[in-house]
């Protein structure tokens with residue numbers, strides 16, 4: 267984990283003072299609401315439907331146990347006892363008062379945390395693979411690079427007020443678990459023919475109302491040039507991105523309008539001036555950063571623990587949990603455990619203060635005191651001994667975090683939607699719950715295999731519905747809440763966007779529609795085929811035919 | 822255009838600032854006659870009369886957000902006064918203009934932020950090479966000036982400190 271030095275601490279402390287001053291000036295009327303809005307957003311503070319919402323940064327999804335306890339304490343002290351983990355690996359509090367936010371920030375700063383740039387038109391939290399550093403298919407650990415980017419982007423003076431928000435994702439492994447093709451910038455760690463490490467640079471991907479898969483503008487960027495190259499991209503975007511229409515202001519629109527080739531040429535021309543300048547990374551800095559993300563003190567263990575294997579054979583429920591929620595580790599005898607925040611009846615991604623304290627204890631006892639947040643809104647203990655898995659499972663059950671559904675239909679990604687978010691067309695949370703209630707048979711779910719179901723309450727797509735195998739989007743129809751369903755979307759290296767199946771549905775019909783989709787899948791399935799494979803083979807028609815056979819849909 | 826009575830003037834080498842009277846008038850368009858002293862002309866207008874104005878230290882230029890420093894190019898190094906307009910503080914194009922003028926085109930004169938300028942962008946402006954600030958007339962200019970020191974250090978290299986923290990940290 268990265269540990270702050272005096273410089274880092276001073277920057278977050280001064281940020282607390284600055285934001286306290288801004289809040290006071292707003293409350294005293296010195297700053298108008300219109301002026302305060304962009305300032306508070308850059309600190310993750312929204313004024314929501316019922317109360318302000320504060321989004322706290324969890325850089326690349328990594329937390330120490332003391333930080334998890336601080337998050338629990340904030341939930342208790344300033345909120346209603348819970349927080350919500352988001353698809354950007356951050357945590358949101360839904361009920362703080364505006365006046366208390368500077369105090370919350372001060373509490374966060376004590377454990378080296380902040381809410382810097384968690385919203386607003388600036389460079390946001392950089393995200394990466396939740397299994398960074400432990401994944402068996404990793405080329406290089408992406409976390410030092412995420413931290414290098416975090417520092418570069420924090421209060422970057424030139425890019426403090428971009429045309430629109432800007433999101434960067436880094437992937438260091440063979441499989442892309444960071445959705446890099448649908449980010450403003452996606453960086454893939456690659457090796458060139460000479461064996462040197464560099465980045466493949468993808469720009470202009472994104473979801474939202476104009477979903478688009480990014481374009482590669484550079485096949486190989488030597489690592490030392492990362493920051494000067496990012497400066498070049500951001501400068502071109504800052505100067506030429508549209509500012510007249512917020513729906514056309516993302517970099518993807520600029521890249522599309524210019525064509526990726528012309529955009530790349532502009533970036534290269536700008537970079538020619540910046541290359542080899544002071545922002546060129548030094549070997550010492552790269553080493554310093556890598557030094558924070560070394561391997562923990564693993565024990566030398568056999569690849570398979572006999573007692574673990576015995577328990578797994580004897581206990582079906584444990585075996586199922588292992589199959590779904592335990593991820594292969596590169597270190598023999600260790601495993602990564604996903605704690606599911608997707609129990610039926612609880613908003614996806616929500617955790618109470620007690621659960622957070624419990625997770626911190628588990629991390630201390632079994633996983634070197636660290637916890638990770640995935641963009642699927644679950645929590646991860648990345649370094650658990652195989653021989654401890656049974657104990658972790660039992661403890662996770664007691665916390666309500668052991669639903670064996672990772673990657674399954676009920677591991678739903680959902681944005682806060684109309685229950686909390688001002689921009690929502692429709693609710694998300696009750697839809698997730700309705701679907702989870704229909705699919706309550708664990709055996710059946712297990713047999714269905716991997717299905718990503720993602721829900722967004724509006725076109726802003728915080729729930730990533732475009733890349734769900736089944737995507738559900740809240741739409742507004744003359745003032746009432748409707749849902750559009752799409753099929754076949756996916757993330758990863760073959761990222762693509764789902765196809766809308768047809769006219770939208772009323773809230774009550776959605777679980778039934780999902781049931782029909784699954785029925786069609788099962789009928790066409792050959793052997794253990796995955797949902798996506800069946801969809802790719804039979805196409806959208808059989809699904810359409812079933813769902814719209816009766817007059818269920820309206821316009 | 823309205824002229825604010827006071828500006829914040831920063832001494833870039835010492836970091837000290839003072840609030841002083843504003844002498845410059847920014848005009849939306851020039852006139853055909855001689856340009857009075859202490860006039861800030863739109864970039865386009867200045868370029869049209871470049872040969873006549875290049876040596877006049879008492880005439881400056883102001884940039885709109887979509888004006889390109891490239892159009893001025895190396896002439897920047899011979900000017901003593903350039904203003905950059907921020908029609909809204911959330912329009913960050915002027916930050917890039919400031920850096921380009923300073924870092925690429927060798928502008929050493931007074932670089933002035935005008936328009937929607939108040940406390941909360943002062944620090945960023947300073948980092949991008951600005952050393953004069955026409956704070957919005959309805960804001961307290963002394964209060965705004967304090968914003969210059971919201972932070973005492975920063976991660977990235979920029980005009981005020983070209984070396985990023987990582988080059989100084991390891992030193």
Ligand code: SF4
Pocket residue numbers: 681682683684687688689690691722723724725726727728729
């Ligand atoms: S997708 Fe829309 S409704 Fe959901 S959180 Fe984002 S903005 Fe709000």
